[in-house]
Amino acid sequence: MYERPALPELVFTDADGEPIPYGSRWGDDGPPERTYSRTRHPERFAPLVEVADALISHLEATYDVDVRRTDGLPEDAPEALRRFEHGDLRIVRATTLLPRHDASAPLVIAETSFPSIVVSMGAAGLERAPDCGCDACDESLEASADELERLVFSVVEGHYQERYTWTDGIEIIIGGADGASYNRQPRHAADKERVDALKQSQRERHGERWLPWPPRRDDDDAPAWDEPPRRMRTRAEHEAAIEEALSRIKRRLRTA
Numbered sequence: 001m002y003e004r005p006a007l008p009e010l011v012f013t014d015a016d017g018e019p020i021p022y023g024s025r026w027g028d029d030g031p032p033e034r035t036y037s038r039t040r041h042p043e044r045f046a047p048l049v050e051v052a053d054a055l056i057s058h059l060e061a062t063y064d065v066d067v068r069r070t071d072g073l074p075e076d077a078p079e080a081l082r083r084f085e086h087g088d089l090r091i092v093r094a095t096t097l098l099p100r101h102d103a104s105a106p107l108v109i110a111e112t113s114f115p116s117i118v119v120s121m122g123a124a125g126l127e128r129a130p131d132c133g134c135d136a137c138d139e140s141l142e143a144s145a146d147e148l149e150r151l152v153f154s155v156v157e158g159h160y161q162e163r164y165t166w167t168d169g170i171e172i173i174i175g176g177a178d179g180a181s182y183n184r185q186p187r188h189a190a191d192k193e194r195v196d197a198l199k200q201s202q203r204e205r206h207g208e209r210w211l212p213w214p215p216r217r218d219d220d221d222a223p224a225w226d227e228p229p230r231r232m233r234t235r236a237e238h239e240a241a242i243e244e245a246l247s248r249i250k251r252r253l254r255t256a
Helices: 033-037 048-062 079-084 141-156 192-204 235-255
Strands: 065-071 091-099 107-112 117-121 125-129 160-165 169-176 179-185
Touching: 048 065, 048 091, 048 107, 048 117, 048 141, 079 091, 079 107, 079 117, 079 125, 079 192, 107 141, 117 141, 125 141, 125 169, 141 169, 160 192, 169 192, 169 235, 179 235
Parallel strands: none
Antiparallel strands: 065 091, 091 107, 107 117, 117 125, 160 169, 169 179
16 A cells, blocks of 8 residues: 655745745735746755655556656657756656556656656646646645645546547546546647647557556455456447546536
8 A cells, every 4th residue: 555755844934034834825815926937945845756756666566567767758758748858957767657558548757857746647648746836836745745646546546538639639637536637738739749649549549548557466455457348439439438528527627
């Protein structure tokens, strides 16, 4: 069972020497305009590396997965992850996790020079913890660790889904026990390489959903996993199933 490593109680002070209460700094008026372009004490996110390492160790020990560690970007890094590097921001090291079942989504967990953790999911998904890191967003270490775990387990448990259609562009759902987030990028705004990667992935999966990762066969404590029968759907059945799933997510988001 996964257990998050203890996070250090880091204290950073403002110009008056008062501790900064990250996560609850701004009141109803919101953050000052100047804080949107300012990032102080990004080192508070450095312990996320230990959380990422613990997640990787857990996945390697629990699931039937190939693990490859590299310094910097992997040679076969997804296009979205390659585009993440810009300016002085670099991928320091990365771990690629490939489930030994083609119907389960791959995962890349990468440490950046910010410091932050970037998670590449499936063929087109890319998120990071913290999501931004600027003073205005006021993200705490604890909230960023929560988000990192949510992203990783969304993929592992089969709650992460992605698709591309001509009408809707790229649609991504990141689900979990506490609900789901939905993101859509219109076709005209999406990178061609990202679209091509997702279209290729859909062809290889015959349009099916990503499945949960299979457990290690030698791990008695691993979650049970029975591969469902994979009768190939007709195009009409596939589109209807996806539309129904997306409609349910959108209804939940509207009523949240």
